[in-house]
Amino acid sequence: MxxxxxxxxxxxxxxxxxxxxxxxxxxxxxxxxxxxxxxxxxxxxxxxxxxxGGQLINIPKDYRFKLANRDLLIYEEFNGNNHAELARRWNMTMRGIYKIIERARKRDMDHRQPKLF
Structure with missing residues (x-):
């Protein structure tokens, strides 16, 4: 069996x-x-x-990767004062756009300038 x-x-x-x-x-x-x-x-x-074969495998839907790509696109479209336009285009709140810009800016800075310790 x-x-x-x-x-x-x-x-x-x-x-x-x-x-x-x-x-x-x-x-x-x-x-x-x-x-x-x-x-x-x-x-x-x-x-x-x-x-x-025989392994129990859970395949993630990878929504975080998709969100990261979306965030990168939003950050690239950001020109410094188009929060409202981006919120409308991406069907998000302005607060959500501000958070994405802040996260993306931090990731960009961390990538460009690695931590000392």
Missing amino acids: SGTSPHMEQQRHELLSDVADTVASVLKDHGIEQPLAEQAGLALADRLATHW
Whole structure:
């Protein structure tokens, strides 16, 4: 007895199929011929199953990364006095825009001037 439910087996199958299909699609978009792209997708799905099979893996939705990208775009659009315009454009409050600018400015400063200790 394997100890896994049919529902879990179906989800695992869907995940690996989606990985194979996605890899093949991305490779085709980059000019790789379909048979080779599909072969690479299946090889990656096989590798994941072999290497990570049996592990409990939680894949984050990575919303923090997406927010960081949005914050960077807002900071790049900031010209010193367009808080209201940015708030409207990004469907945020002005307070939210001020916070983003402050965080982005701090990250930028920390990147340009590392701490001494």
